[in-house]
Each structure stands twice: as structure tokens, then as C-alpha cells.
Amino acid sequence: MSHYLDISHISIEFPTKNGPFKALDKVDLKIARGEFISLIGHSGCGKSTVLNIVAGLYQATEGAVVLESKEVNEPGPDRAVVFQNHSLFPWLTVYENVELAVKQVFKGKKNKAEIRDWVAHNLELVHMSHALHKYPAEISGGMKQRVGIARALAMEPKVLLMDEPFGALDALTRAHLQDALMEIQAELNNTVILITHDVDEAVLLSDRIVMMTNGPAASVGDILSIDLPRPRDRLALADSPDYNHYRAEVLTFLHQKQAKPDVPIVAKSATATPADAADTDQKLDKVVGA
Numbered sequence: 001m002s003h004y005l006d007i008s009h010i011s012i013e014f015p016t017k018n019g020p021f022k023a024l025d026k027v028d029l030k031i032a033r034g035e036f037i038s039l040i041g042h043s044g045c046g047k048s049t050v051l052n053i054v055a056g057l058y059q060a061t062e063g064a065v066v067l068e069s070k071e072v073n074e075p076g077p078d079r080a081v082v083f084q085n086h087s088l089f090p091w092l093t094v095y096e097n098v099e100l101a102v103k104q105v106f107k108g109k110k111n112k113a114e115i116r117d118w119v120a121h122n123l124e125l126v127h128m129s130h131a132l133h134k135y136p137a138e139i140s141g142g143m144k145q146r147v148g149i150a151r152a153l154a155m156e157p158k159v160l161l162m163d164e165p166f167g168a169l170d171a172l173t174r175a176h177l178q179d180a181l182m183e184i185q186a187e188l189n190n191t192v193i194l195i196t197h198d199v200d201e202a203v204l205l206s207d208r209i210v211m212m213t214n215g216p217a218a219s220v221g222d223i224l225s226i227d228l229p230r231p232r233d234r235l236a237l238a239d240s241p242d243y244n245h246y247r248a249e250v251l252t253f254l255h256q257k258q259a260k261p262d263v264p265i266v267a268k269s270a271t272a273t274p275a276d277a278a279d280t281d282q283k284l285d286k287v288v289g290a
């Protein structure tokens with residue numbers, strides 16, 4: 001059976017001054033179109049390395065990544081990446097940051113008016129229409145992440161790769177963006193690989209959670225299917241036995257099966273609400289004068 005995204009037995013060795021370092025050993029993962037996958041595992045196990053190989057930024061030493069029957073060997077707009085630290089161009093406005101990516105991807109395929117509408121539409125999806133002409137320095141961290149997500153979505157990638165996109169945000173802003181991402185996902189049905197250290201985030205957002213073993217030579221330790229109905233509501237889930245069961249499964253994997261006592265894994269309350277988050281965003285707006 002062919003899969004939309006096939007990460008097939010990938011291994012990678014990095015050259016170091018002490019000789020080759022094998023970071024991944026035969027990581028194997030088949031992903032269906034529209035699936036939301038989270039990668040979780042202790043710090044340094046190799047999550048970003050997997051993502052970088054899928055992005056085409058690193059070459060696997062063994063194995064292959066095949067997307068829609070085509071082998072991935074270099075970066076391309078069919079795989080958009082959102083990093084933890086927003087990577088917006090500071091000299092461009094919010095609108096121009098997204099427009100730049102759209103012009104690169106849709107050169108010759110969309111006319112001026114279509115480009116304008118498409119940029120505006122994607123910024124609307126992440127609720128940033130009110131700040132089109134602001135510069136990155138004039139908006140909060142959460143807003144910058146939203147613009148980064150809009151820019152990635154606007155490229156219409158086959159796969160959205162997210163490397164701890166909410167890791168640097170406060171809990172309420174993070175909750176707000178998680179909800180926004182779930183709404184967008186419901187509308188667009190993207191194929192997503194998300195790296196997170198946050199167990200609640202993984203359970204809330206994912207169709208499957210891929211739990212990686214500790215490195216070196218890390219691989220897939222276990223895969224947990226999250227069969228919670230959508231749309232998912234964080235407040236309702238806080239009292240759900242199924243939700244808490246999934247959460248416990250991931251925590252057990254991390255703290256018992258792959259114990260690494262000196263590394264923090266975030267397992268916070270799932271009860272931060274979008275309203276709280278909006279409140280925080282407003283406070284942040286005041287701080288930055290948005």
C-alpha cells in the first residue's frame with residue numbers, strides 16, 4: 001500500500017571530531033494525507049533531525065523519504081516549515097512577509113489581485129487581518145507565530161512541518177494558537193508533523209503521537225492513536241477519561257520506558273481557555289503598543 005508520506009527506515013550519521021555520530025537508526029513512519037502527527041521524545045533524541053530530513057535540509061545516510069511517490073532530496077515549497085522562533089523578515093510588514101512567500105511559490109500562476117486576496121485570506125485564517133501593515137517588532141510573539149503559520153499555509157504545502165512552534169510562548173497564548181491550529185486543520189485538512197515537548201498539546205492536536213526512543217541511534221519507540229472525536233474542546237477533555245488515559249500513556253513512555261530523569265517534559269493543565277488566551281494577547285498588545 002502506498003502512503004502519502006513515507007519515512008522509510010531512515011538513519012543518519014553526523015561527522016564529528018570524535019568520529020561519526022549516529023543520531024537516528026531506521027526511523028520508519030507512514031503518514032496518510034490529512035493526518036496530524038506529533039513527534040515527542042526527550043531532548044536530543046532526534047526529533048528535529050527527522051523533521052530536517054523530511055524538509056530536505058539533511059540527507060539521510062540510509063533509507064528514504066517519499067512524498068506522493070516522489071523521493072525528497074532537497075528543500076521545496078511542498079514542505080513548509082514553522083520554527084519555534086518566528087523567522088519573519090524584520091524589514092517587511094506582516095502582509096509583505098506572507099506576500100514574499102506567495103510570490104515565490106505562485107510566480108506566473110496567480111495574478112496581482114489573486115496574490116493580494118490569497119495573502120489576505122491566509123492572514124485572516126490566523127486572525128491577523130487587523131495588523132497587516134505592522135512590522136514584526138510591533139507585534140507580540142504569539143502574533144509573529146501566527147504570521148509564520150499564515151506564511152507556511154499560504155504556500156499550500158503538501159506537508160506542514162512544525163518544530164515546537166509554540167514552545168517559546170506563554171501558556172495562554174499557546175492555548176489560543178493550538179485552538180486556531182485545530183480550526184485551520186478542520187478547514188484545510190493539512191498533513192502535519194509537529195514536534196512538541198508538551199504532552200497535552202500532543203494529545204489535544206494529534207491523530208497519532210509518535211514516541212521516540214532516546215538517542216543516540218534513536219528510532220520510533222511506540223505510536224499512540226488518539227481516537228478522540230473532533231472538534232476537540234480542551235475544557236471538556238480535561239475531565240475525559242479517554243483523554244487522561246492517552247496522556248498517561250505518553251507520560252508512562254517518557255518517564256518509565258524511556259526515563260531520563262534530568263530532562264523536563266511539560267505536562268500542564270489542559271484548562272487554559274481561548275478567552276484567557278485572547279486576554280493575554282490583549283495584554284501583550286498593550287505591552288508592545290500594537
Ligand SMILES: Nc1ncnc2c1ncn2[C@@H]1O[C@H](COP(=O)(O)OP(=O)(O)OP(=O)(O)O)[C@@H](O)[C@H]1O
Binds near residue numbers: 023045050215
Ligand atoms: N548537524 C549536526 N551535527 C552533529 N550532530 C548533530 C547535528 N544535528 C543534530 N545532531 C545531534 O543529533 C542528536 C539529535 O538532535 P536533534 O536536534 O534532532 O534532537 P531533538 O530531539 O530535536 O532535541 P530537542 O528536543 O532538544 O530540540 C543530538 O545528539 C544532536 O547533538
